[in-house]
Amino acid sequence: MARKRPRDIQQLFGGQRLQRFTDFTEQYQRWQQQLQQCFVALQLSPLLAHCKVVSVRAHTLVLEVSSAALASRIKLQQSRIITYFQDESTGHISRIDVQVRPKISTPSLQPTEKAPQPVKNAGKNDDETVAKLRRQAELCEEPLRSQLLALAEKYEKT
Structure with missing residues (x-):
């Protein structure tokens, strides 16, 4: 060629x-x-x-x-x-x-912050939380009362 x-x-x-x-x-x-x-x-x-x-x-x-x-x-x-x-x-x-036509933004070089992980409370703190939820439920009317009690039961199981 x-x-x-x-x-x-x-x-x-x-x-x-x-x-x-x-x-x-x-x-x-x-x-x-x-x-x-x-x-x-x-x-x-x-x-x-x-x-x-x-x-x-x-x-x-x-x-x-x-x-x-x-x-x-x-x-x-x-x-x-x-x-x-x-x-x-x-x-x-x-x-x-x-x-x-939007301008394309370049990603930043800084790492993104991670959301804080919930800290599991151990023993004594769990009991206090359950007690607070039950006391608060006594002061509330339905349907909030039953929801707070269900949450307290859930805390007791974990």
């Missing part, structure tokens, strides 16, 4: 794929800057760290947020954001599509 000759560096840099990629990255940076300016102007700056522009297609601004709560806050401001983008951009934006 014949091997293809490696491409020349000029062929790689002069190709249409690289040009389309550089055009998209430049456009993406412009969208991000415009989103940042929009959020600052609309006093939504705290949301900016959790929101980014994914694309603009078919008159729709596609945003990605990290939680549903942020998505609803952005949806409430949808008309103001659309107006800002229409005033500042060359393309016509008529709606916003907000996609929720």
